[in-house]
Amino acid sequence: MTSIPHLTLVLGGARSGKSRHAEALIEALPPPWTYVATAQAWDDEMRVRIAEHRARRSGDWLTLDAPLQLPAAIRSVTAGPILVDCLTLWLTNLMLAEQDVAAAGRDLIEACAQASGPVMLVTNEVGLGIVPDNALARRFRDEAGRLHQAVAARACRVVFMVAGLPMQVK
Amino acid sequence: MTSIPHLTLVLGGARSGKSRHAEALIEALPPPWTYVATAQAWDDEMRVRIAEHRARRSGDWLTLDAPLQLPAAIRSVTAGPILVDCLTLWLTNLMLAEQDVAAAGRDLIEACAQASGPVMLVTNEVGLGIVPDNALARRFRDEAGRLHQAVAARACRVVFMVAGLPMQVK
Amino acid sequence: MTSIPHLTLVLGGARSGKSRHAEALIEALPPPWTYVATAQAWDDEMRVRIAEHRARRSGDWLTLDAPLQLPAAIRSVTAGPILVDCLTLWLTNLMLAEQDVAAAGRDLIEACAQASGPVMLVTNEVGLGIVPDNALARRFRDEAGRLHQAVAARACRVVFMVAGLPMQVK
Numbered sequence: 025m026t027s028i029p030h031l032t033l034v035l036g037g038a039r040s041g042k043s044r045h046a047e048a049l050i051e052a053l054p055p056p057w058t059y060v061a062t063a064q065a066w067d068d069e070m071r072v073r074i075a076e077h078r079a080r081r082s083g084d085w086l087t088l089d090a091p092l093q094l095p096a097a098i099r100s101v102t103a104g105p106i107l108v109d110c111l112t113l114w115l116t117n118l119m120l121a122e123q124d125v126a127a128a129g130r131d132l133i134e135a136c137a138q139a140s141g142p143v144m145l146v147t148n149e150v151g152l153g154i155v156p157d158n159a160l161a162r163r164f165r166d167e168a169g170r171l172h173q174a175v176a177a178r179a180c181r182v183v184f185m186v187a188g189l190p191m192q193v194k
Numbered sequence: 195m196t197s198i199p200h201l202t203l204v205l206g207g208a209r210s211g212k213s214r215h216a217e218a219l220i221e222a223l224p225p226p227w228t229y230v231a232t233a234q235a236w237d238d239e240m241r242v243r244i245a246e247h248r249a250r251r252s253g254d255w256l257t258l259d260a261p262l263q264l265p266a267a268i269r270s271v272t273a274g275p276i277l278v279d280c281l282t283l284w285l286t287n288l289m290l291a292e293q294d295v296a297a298a299g300r301d302l303i304e305a306c307a308q309a310s311g312p313v314m315l316v317t318n319e320v321g322l323g324i325v326p327d328n329a330l331a332r333r334f335r336d337e338a339g340r341l342h343q344a345v346a347a348r349a350c351r352v353v354f355m356v357a358g359l360p361m362q363v364k
Numbered sequence: 365m366t367s368i369p370h371l372t373l374v375l376g377g378a379r380s381g382k383s384r385h386a387e388a389l390i391e392a393l394p395p396p397w398t399y400v401a402t403a404q405a406w407d408d409e410m411r412v413r414i415a416e417h418r419a420r421r422s423g424d425w426l427t428l429d430a431p432l433q434l435p436a437a438i439r440s441v442t443a444g445p446i447l448v449d450c451l452t453l454w455l456t457n458l459m460l461a462e463q464d465v466a467a468a469g470r471d472l473i474e475a476c477a478q479a480s481g482p483v484m485l486v487t488n489e490v491g492l493g494i495v496p497d498n499a500l501a502r503r504f505r506d507e508a509g510r511l512h513q514a515v516a517a518r519a520c521r522v523v524f525m526v527a528g529l530p531m532q533v534k
Contacts (some may be wrong), residue, residue: 033519033527035526035527036321037319037320037321037335037339037492038320038325038332038335038336038339039321039335039336039338039339039340039342040321040324040339040342040343041339041342041343047197069329069332070422072322098346113197119274124216138442147461149322149377149526149527150322150323150324150325150377151322151323151376151377151379151380152207152322152323152377152378152489152490152491152492152493153322153323153324153376153490153491153492153493153494154323154490154493154496154501154504154505155378155490155494156323156324160408162378162409164324165324165377165378165379166379168379169377169378169379169380169381169527171526172379172528173379173380173381173528175527175528176526176527176528176529177528182526182527184295184526184531186319186346186352186354187203187205187339187342187345187346187364188342188343188346189320189346189352189363190211191354191361191531192361193526193527193529193531194529206489206491207489207490207491207492207505207509208492208495208502208505208506208507209491209505209506209508209509209510209512209513210491210512210513211509211513233374239499239502274459304396308499319492320492320494320495321492321493322377322492322493322494323492323494324493325495331494334494335494355534356375356489356516356522356524357373357375357489357509357513357516357522357533358512358516359516359518359522359533359534360514361524361531361533362433
């Protein structure tokens with residue numbers, strides 16, 4: 025398996041500064057910058073989070089919404105670096121829509137390999153707590169772990185965020 | 195934002211050796227050593243934990259209790275290094291008392307900047323598991339993450355503990 | 365405390381690639397390779413996981429089942445490297461059987477020190493999420509943290525897995 029030279033995976037816990045770090049990596053490159061949002065505003069809590077993220081980004085960012093069609097959204101970008109925020113919400117959406125998660129993951133990696141510019145994938149590490157009581161949560165963290173491994177194996181850079189600071193894993 | 199040269203943040207999971215590591219860092223310095231405890235003995239489980247920590251420290255330690263007034267406690271120390279154990283319990287106490295957490299965080303950092311000696315802040319990383327079901331737990335891990343980022347941005351040393359061993363983050 | 369030159373601890377979250385990494389470390393050494401399984405097939409979910417792990421290993425592996433008698437299983441191996449998968453399930457079994465966890469941990473470390481070949485211990489980090497509601501889960505993560513610290517203090521190599529990639533802790 026060859027690595028994808030322009031692919032970065034930014035993992036971290038809740039409020040560990042993942043998005044901010046990935047935004048800074050992108051803003052160090054020439055625009056246009058594309059933000060691919062996978063969040064869906066189901067409730068007020070989510071609406072607030074989305075608005076906060078949007079407010080932080082300058083007007084130089086283009087925003088694409090891709091709650092499910094993430095690989096297609098990446099393929100639609102013809103120039104400049106891409107920030108995907110985040111894989112965990114995309115995975116949630118795929119599971120709620122009962123889609124084939126493994127196939128979607130392979131398609132995502134292929135879309136990243138074909139991208140014309142750098143791609144930064146932001147995602148939540150969710151597997152370091154006590155085994156969850158409910159089976160769906162256990163399946164979710166298994167699927168997330170598999171997706172992270174598959175992406176990390178092909179990425180040229182993997183970063184684990186701790187308290188807003190990046191630790192280089194690869 | 196300038197970094198605070200004598201400020202260290204020691205993060206880690208439950209029973210990852212955070213307190214022990216911070217104690218060792220302090221005991222390598224000349225006394226007097228001040229231990230600022232934020233724990234409140236609400237129940238027997240907590241009383242046992244507090245007693246265990248106390249028993250481990252030698253008689254050379256001074257102990258201050260500061261369940262809420264942590265910045266004031268730090269300011270009251272006139273000489274020697276300070277160990278704060280821990281930020282997560284302080285944050286819990288602030289939230290239970292419905293205080294302004296963001297303002298308290300800024301005050302804490304200011305108190306650390308003004309301290310005459312080294313300050314080691316111990317805290318729990320709680321954001322790497324599955325998203326909690328209950329809204330209060332979600333708010334808690336958001337606030338904890340924000341506090342950790344704010345402190346880590348100013349600290350000159352940040353350590354992530356794994357199985358009792360320090361990984362240098364900064 | 366002297367370190368045990370042939371002892372490796374591989375920690376990580378759910379689906380972080382711990383077993384796969386430990387297997388690769390062992391398969392780089394000459395056979396015979398012994399896999400010591402601590403899992404008990406209580407339910408279908410666990411049966412599937414055990415079958416997946418078994419299917420991945422080649423026919424060159426010997427398998428020992430040791431849900432409780434892990435130190436004895438290690439002592440019974442007379443040649444070649446040993447993979448123990450995993451300490452967290454062993455700890456679960458010890459706690460369900462109401463055994464002395466601290467004594468069992470000391471016995472495990474002694475058995476590793478006496479082993480004729482390299483020993484790789486795989487384990488789940490479970491202490492980086494929100495404090496669990498239930499007291500048993502809290503006790504479990506405390507015991508797991510203590511066991512990890514005790515083992516890591518004696519191991520010559522400690523690896524923290526992130527997205528299938530090893531971070532060297534020691």
